[in-house]
Amino acid sequence: MRHTGATRTYAMLGIVAIAWWLAYTLLQPATEFLTFAVLRLERGSHFGEAVAFFLYDVPKILLLLSGMIFVITIIRTFFSAERTRRLLGAHGEREGVGNVLAALLGIVTPFCSCSAVPLFIGFVESGIPLGVTFSFLIAAPVINEVALVLLFGLFGWRVAALYVASGLTIAIIAGWLIGRLRLERWVEDFVWQMQFTAAQDDATQMTWDERLARAGEAVRAIVGKVWLYVVVGIAVGAGIHGYVPTDALAGVMGKSAWWSVPVAVLIGVPLYSNAAGVIPIVSVLLEKGASLGTALAFMMAVIGLSLPETIILRRVLKPPLIAVFVGVVALAIVVTGYLFNWVM
Amino acid sequence: MLSIKVLGSGCANCQKVEQVTKKVIATLDVDATLQKVTAMPEIMKYSILSTPGLVINEKLVCAGRIPSEAEVTAWITNALA
Numbered sequence: 001m002r003h004t005g006a007t008r009t010y011a012m013l014g015i016v017a018i019a020w021w022l023a024y025t026l027l028q029p030a031t032e033f034l035t036f037a038v039l040r041l042e043r044g045s046h047f048g049e050a051v052a053f054f055l056y057d058v059p060k061i062l063l064l065l066s067g068m069i070f071v072i073t074i075i076r077t078f079f080s081a082e083r084t085r086r087l088l089g090a091h092g093e094r095e096g097v098g099n100v101l102a103a104l105l106g107i108v109t110p111f112c113s114c115s116a117v118p119l120f121i122g123f124v125e126s127g128i129p130l131g132v133t134f135s136f137l138i139a140a141p142v143i144n145e146v147a148l149v150l151l152f153g154l155f156g157w158r159v160a161a162l163y164v165a166s167g168l169t170i171a172i173i174a175g176w177l178i179g180r181l182r183l184e185r186w187v188e189d190f191v192w193q194m195q196f197t198a199a200q201d202d203a204t205q206m207t208w209d210e211r212l213a214r215a216g217e218a219v220r221a222i223v224g225k226v227w228l229y230v231v232v233g234i235a236v237g238a239g240i241h242g243y244v245p246t247d248a249l250a251g252v253m254g255k256s257a258w259w260s261v262p263v264a265v266l267i268g269v270p271l272y273s274n275a276a277g278v279i280p281i282v283s284v285l286l287e288k289g290a291s292l293g294t295a296l297a298f299m300m301a302v303i304g305l306s307l308p309e310t311i312i313l314r315r316v317l318k319p320p321l322i323a324v325f326v327g328v329v330a331l332a333i334v335v336t337g338y339l340f341n342w343v344m
Numbered sequence: 345m346l347s348i349k350v351l352g353s354g355c356a357n358c359q360k361v362e363q364v365t366k367k368v369i370a371t372l373d374v375d376a377t378l379q380k381v382t383a384m385p386e387i388m389k390y391s392i393l394s395t396p397g398l399v400i401n402e403k404l405v406c407a408g409r410i411p412s413e414a415e416v417t418a419w420i421t422n423a424l425a
Contacts, residue, residue: 080393080394080408081393081394081408082393085393110394110408110409111394112355112357112394112395114352114353114355114357114358114395114396115393115394115395115408117353117384118384118387118388118392118393118394118395119393119394121384121388122388122391122392122393123393190385194385194388214409217412312353315384316384
């Protein structure tokens with residue numbers, strides 16, 4: 001019985017994967033046909049190209065998003081906050097190595113910023129250094145899977161890879177710096193007095209059916225939440241495509257404007273949005289002549305440093321440490337922004 | 345009588361866990377108290393690293409995700425048995 005059930009699950013999965021691949025490859029010819037043959041729009045006209053761009057990009061991004069979230073969620077079912085805590089407890093005590101490991105685990109560990117406080121307490125209570133804990137807390141929100149998919153879909157794998165690399169760099173450097181500064185005295189006193197005993201870890205005991213079911217749920221929940229932002233964002237992008245001169249922003253946000261990176265970060269820090277909401281803005285900025293480093297710095301400032309998360313962290317950190325946290329992360333984002341502008 | 349607690353600071357995820365649990369309690373028609381625990385030291389007593397958490401009769405059954413109605417039904421039925 002068990003065996004036939006599993007076979008059916010894998011057969012279903014195979015059919016879905018083939019359907020996904022077919023839809024993805026046929027998308028380009030299908031939209032061309034729809035725009036220029038069915039709707040009879042003129043090829044090369046502003047309006048025709050804008051419609052083709054919209055009809056092609058919306059389903060492409062939604063397909064990529066569903067596929068990626070499915071795969072990422074499967075990977076995440078092998079990790080849990082508890083497992084990450086044990087891994088860091090065993091290998092993360094050395095600064096440097098610990099920071100790198102914590103930042104990498106920040107990508108794959110399922111995490112929501114509401115959990116920042118219990119996670120923080122659990123980590124420092126089990127002897128993980130403060131700076132290593134911060135590397136995790138910075139990497140987890142900064143490297144966002146929705147942002148990753150959107151960057152990959154709209155700007156290609158180079159930009160997506162740069163985004164991950166810069167997120168990791170920021171988390172490692174900012175965490176390491178916070179660790180070096182020895183700021184343990186600015187952690188609320190009750191944190192050090194708490195007793196933490198490890199809970200059981202349910203990530204290892206899951207069956208494949210459960211992992212697949214959870215991935216399916218995640219796709220439904222996340223795509224259900226962000227699809228409207230994607231549609232609106234791409235509509236705005238398609239709308240201004242060709243109507244606003246492409247170098248409109250080059251003077252203020254291009255490479256030559258050295259002050260644009262810190263200004264973009266200063267504007268981005270108090271703003272708070274989810275990744276799907278900020279990507280349309282980034283796409284407009286890039287299209288209209290902003291340089292890549294400046295646009296990515298703006299995006300990471302918006303999604304990585306958020307007011308709600310700092311308010312939550314205030315429960316365990318005294319105000320000076322909150323200030324250092326925000327300051328160091330903002331600084332790291334500025335440095336990475338310059339680095340990109342210089343390299344690209 | 346069951347004592348059920350939802351652990352969490354009150355974000356959207358915690359509220360969803362509360363809704364799911366309420367619905368299951370109503371469907372099964374069990375005698376239970378549902379309590380929301382938002383104080384951090386209280387939450388940490390259950391040794392969890394990620395919220396939301398669900399506690400039935402002082403036993404932590406789930407943490408860091410939103411369980412399905414079927415799962416909650418199974419846990420409540422188990423606790424009653």
